Amino acid sequence: MLKFEHVGMKYKTLTGYTEALIDVNFDVDDGEFVTILGPSGCGKSTFLFIGTGLTKCTSGRAVLDGKEITKPVKEVGFVFQDHLLLEWRTVLDNIIIQGEFRNQDLKITREKAMELIRQVGLEGFEKKYPWELSGGMQQRVSICRALVHEPKLLMMDEPYGALDALTREQMRVDLEKMWLDKKNTILFVTHDIDEAILLADKIVVLTPRPGQVKEIIKIDLPRPRNMKVKESPAFLAYRKRVTEIFMEMGILHED
Numbered sequence: 001m002l003k004f005e006h007v008g009m010k011y012k013t014l015t016g017y018t019e020a021l022i023d024v025n026f027d028v029d030d031g032e033f034v035t036i037l038g039p040s041g042c043g044k045s046t047f048l049f050i051g052t053g054l055t056k057c058t059s060g061r062a063v064l065d066g067k068e069i070t071k072p073v074k075e076v077g078f079v080f081q082d083h084l085l086l087e088w089r090t091v092l093d094n095i096i097i098q099g100e101f102r103n104q105d106l107k108i109t110r111e112k113a114m115e116l117i118r119q120v121g122l123e124g125f126e127k128k129y130p131w132e133l134s135g136g137m138q139q140r141v142s143i144c145r146a147l148v149h150e151p152k153l154l155m156m157d158e159p160y161g162a163l164d165a166l167t168r169e170q171m172r173v174d175l176e177k178m179w180l181d182k183k184n185t186i187l188f189v190t191h192d193i194d195e196a197i198l199l200a201d202k203i204v205v206l207t208p209r210p211g212q213v214k215e216i217i218k219i220d221l222p223r224p225r226n227m228k229v230k231e232s233p234a235f236l237a238y239r240k241r242v243t244e245i246f247m248e249m250g251i252l253h254e255d
């Protein structure tokens with residue numbers, strides 16, 4: 001579905017260039033859940049921007065359904081690193097903005113938004129404003145906003161980065177449930193090794209900046225991956241493997 005072919009990105013800066021990505025190659029299959037794991041600043045957000053046409057790569061190309069991406073892609077949902085909700089719009093109005101941008105029937109968009117609000121456990125909060133919600137609730141609204149137009153491709157940029165461990169664990173379980181139901185294609189960026197393994201069909205591990213693919217690891221664990229999976233020998237073996245890769249790269253060390 002989505003292909004990154006020799007993708008490189010050099011940002012122009014006041015004093016020269018910052019090389020964010022070099023020769024990144026990998027494919028994302030239709031309906032696949034791919035997690036991207038890498039240290040801060042290695043180009044993960046850049047990568048999602050390129051995959052949605054929000055940023056044009058400076059070498060190589062990104063290809064969606066056989067066509068090179070040259071402009072922003074419409075049939076995508078994006079959960080940004082910050083929730084980016086509009087403070088002057090209610091929860092419901094923040095979600096239906098997608099329908100407004102796309103000139104869709106707002107009655108249908110509103111019905112879908114209400115259904116999503118129910119699914120993420122925010123029923124009764126649809127008329128509240130973002131500042132009346134907790135961080136986890138705000139992030140849930142931004143997930144609804146990314147899903148309401150039923151995109152085939154969903155980009156999630158560290159959506160749970162600002163959440164506490166308990167909320168994060170529950171949101172992971174809920175996201176998997178939703179994905180098993182809808183089977184859209186997801187690219188999910190994270191710094192968290194357990195989260196990367198538990199969500200993924202495939203993990204793309206990136207090197208420190210400039211980001212390159214260090215390794216691609218297929219994850220073969222039964223779904224749904226409940227809390228118990230973390231105790232299974234297969235999960236522990238994946239965690240050991242990924243930790244070793246980060247130790248090899250010098251990102252994790254014991255002294």
Ligand SMILES: Nc1ncnc2c1ncn2[C@@H]1O[C@H](COP(=O)(O)OP(=O)(O)OP(=O)(O)O)[C@@H](O)[C@H]1O
Pocket residue numbers: 011012013018019020038039040041042043044045046047081209
């Ligand atoms: N618009 C920009 N102009 C110049 N440099 C940029 C721009 N956006 C990103 N960069 C640089 O590109 C590199 C990669 O940035 P990016 O935001 O993609 O990293 P990241 O892996 O998402 O980091 P984090 O995990 O901290 O979110 C960084 O060194 C950053 O300084």
Ligand SMILES: [Mg+2]
Pocket residue numbers: 044045046081157
């Ligand atoms: Mg980022």
